[in-house]
Amino acid sequence: MQVAAPTVDQLRSKLPTITDAIPLKQGGFKAVYRATIGGHVEALKLVHVPKTSDDEAGELFRKECLGRVTREIQVLADCKSPLLVKLGSIRAAEMDFGGERFIVYSEEFLDGPDLRTLIKQAWKPDETELKLLFVCLLKAIQQLWTLPARLVHRDIKPDNVVRVGKQDRPFVLLDLGIAFAVLETSLTVDPRHRLPPGTLPYLAPEMLQPNFRDTIDYRSDLYAAALTVYECAAGHHPMAKKPEDMITTLSRVLRESPPSLNSVRADLSKPFCQLIDSMLKKIPALRPANLTMLIRQLEQTE
Amino acid sequence: MKLYAQHGFGDGDKTSIGLAENLIQGVVFGAKDVSPEKLQEKLNQANEIAPGAARLLDPQFYVSLLGGGTNLRLGNLEEYPYFRPYRRSQLELNERVNEVLANTIDFQASLPLTGIIAPNILISRSFDSAEAVIAKNFIRATGSHKKSEDRRPVYATLAVSREALLEKSQLQEFLADITLLDNPPDGFYLIVGASSSEARTEIFHADVIAGWLLLTYSLKVNGFEVINGYSDRLSPFLGAVGGDAGCSGWFNTLRTFSLDRFGPAAGGGRLPVQRYLSNRLLNRITYIELNSLRPFLPELLNGLSHDTDFIDVEEPPRTREVFQSWEALKAQSARTTGGDLIANLANCDAAIAQAQDAYARISAARFPLDTKSGNDHLEDLSEGIKLFRQLAEI
Helix, strand or coil: CCCCCCCHHHHHHHCCCEEEEEEEEEECCEEEEEEEECCEEEEEEEEEECCCCCCHHHHHHHHHHHHHHHHHHHHHHHCCCCCECCECCCCCEEEEECCEEEEEEEEECCCCCEHHHHHHCCCCCCHHHHHHHHHHHHHHHHHHHCCCCCEECCCCCHHHEEECCCCCCCEEECCCCCCEECCCCCCCCCHHHCCCCCCHHHCCHHHHCCCHHHHCCCHHHHHHHHHHHHHHHHCCCCCCCCCCCHHHHHHHHHHCCCCCHHHHCCCCCHHHHHHHHHHCCCCHHHCCCCHHHHHHHHHHHC | CEEEEECCCCCCCHHHHHHHCCCCCEEEEEHHHCCHHHHHHHHHHHHHHCCCCEEEEECCHHHHHHCCCCCCCCCCHHHCCCCCCCCHHHHHCHHHHHHHHHHHHHHHHCCCCCCEECCCCEECCCCCCHHHHHHHHHHHHHHHHCCCCCCCCEEEEEEEECCHHHCHHHHHHHHHHHCCCCCCCCEEEEEEECCCCCCHHHHCCHHHHHHHHHHHHHHHHCCCEEEECCCHHHHHHHHHCCCCEEEECCCHHHCCECHHHHCCCCCCCCCCCCEEEECCCCEEEEHHHHHHHCCCCHHHCCCCHHHHHCCCCCCCCHHHHHHHHHHHHHHHHHHHCCCCHHHHHHHHHHHHHHHHHHHHHHHHCCCCCCHHHCCHHHHHHHHHHHHHHHHCCC
């Protein structure tokens, strides 16, 4: 976080109904706490809002930040799928902490490890679990795309997927902070001079094109979802190699095909590996995109 | 992969025999060459002969943009209630597109067809054009005209000139648009056009072949059924990358698509010599060449039942030439389809390598071949498949 995240005491002073607050993580403009609110454990989220600025660019950027949070909360309220995180009991409120402005809201607290944690623990899911993960992500992508605004998540990665392990929600997708609404006005200020938002090694190749906002659709999410499944299966990202620099990785994303999933997990079936491989194609039209058909096929073979 | 007859002038009993002998698994009737009344009769007949076969009608709406030109060869097209000439600007209106779709689909819905081919215009030059926008509007709207009570598949027509396939980035953008539709059709009737039906080298061109393969492959991976019209000798290769059906007919005009066929006649000509489709050569050679070559290259014969139409006869009967072609295409398709993509493409490569070897032996024997019988197609086929592999990241 670019400013200091509020302390637990500062939180309590403004939000007396919360107890047992514990900082979980912070980064970018966001800080997350685990807290008990009205007797339920929830994830309390604070998003820093830049101060009002005299110059036009600063003010526009502030509005962008506010717009993103508002959209994220609205989307979470609109989504009915159990495979996307749900809003908690605190609905967006602006608050000052230590002279800085934050938007505060809460989401349900998902009791389970995120996939990044599992990968670090050398998790080796079998094909059934990988298919289940992929189906969950496909259904979440489908839910977002069928909203009136036509949303693309844009930040699907192991860090943003939690293994909840319940029958109706085995895996849940989080963090719609940079979701792109195809049928709404873009929130991004001065996009020509900024890298596309998202986590660079998980960006689909078309997202790295200057005109991506004109052409983006949910197939970029399919790419990231397949990459996430691949990484869970293989234990490593297929194109990012440490300690390589980001430019080299992005160059590989644009130009090279990743090794087939079957080459790193020979125990997985050929059709499943081919499906994941095909989702990682550079040209969106070559990624199978009939979600209903894909989900049916995967569920039939689970 | 299935093989359908590309119907046109001079059917006689060709499609009936083809269906009866299971040389073809369906017929795409061409509106120009069959009146609405006769079509009904033909469809009933086809249903009696082969109830499981596909019965489709190419509405040939793409001819409508030829407008009020003089000496057009429209045949029976003007008898069809959906057909009338249009100017391009009229079709830029979505309401007109929907009107054309409704008229054409409603007409077909009343016929004993097994599926319905929606109308569209031909993208004559580029995917970055007003024509391409109109064509996309037809494709986008096709699915919404599918009737819920009618379980028959509805196919959008995608008709493109070979020139449009040469610009790969535009092709990819176009593909991105048509593979993600709110209300998609069940499949596509895909045709690639040349400037004339005789211009076979325009289609047998590496970039065109690669583009056609890419279109087929992309539509298939996105869950669409793909019927490749006028695909003739490319049918087995298009089947290798996912094409569900290919089409071929008895004249060159039914083997290579061109709007030329509907334009003013260029004048008469001699009847072409009968040709034998040799799967070993992936090409047709004259019956005279076949009978001269087969004593020292017996593998030029396909070893199929209709070979007898060409062997030891003074002159093969013209009316039976197409049966040999259909039989050969069916056998070749069985060789290049049925496995996974990698295996199918390997079988395509093997077929091309065998053809190159056979041509080398003909060349070594210093046997002069007619221009159309030569091996020009092989390099383009081979390069086309190689380029397709690159484009499709295989």
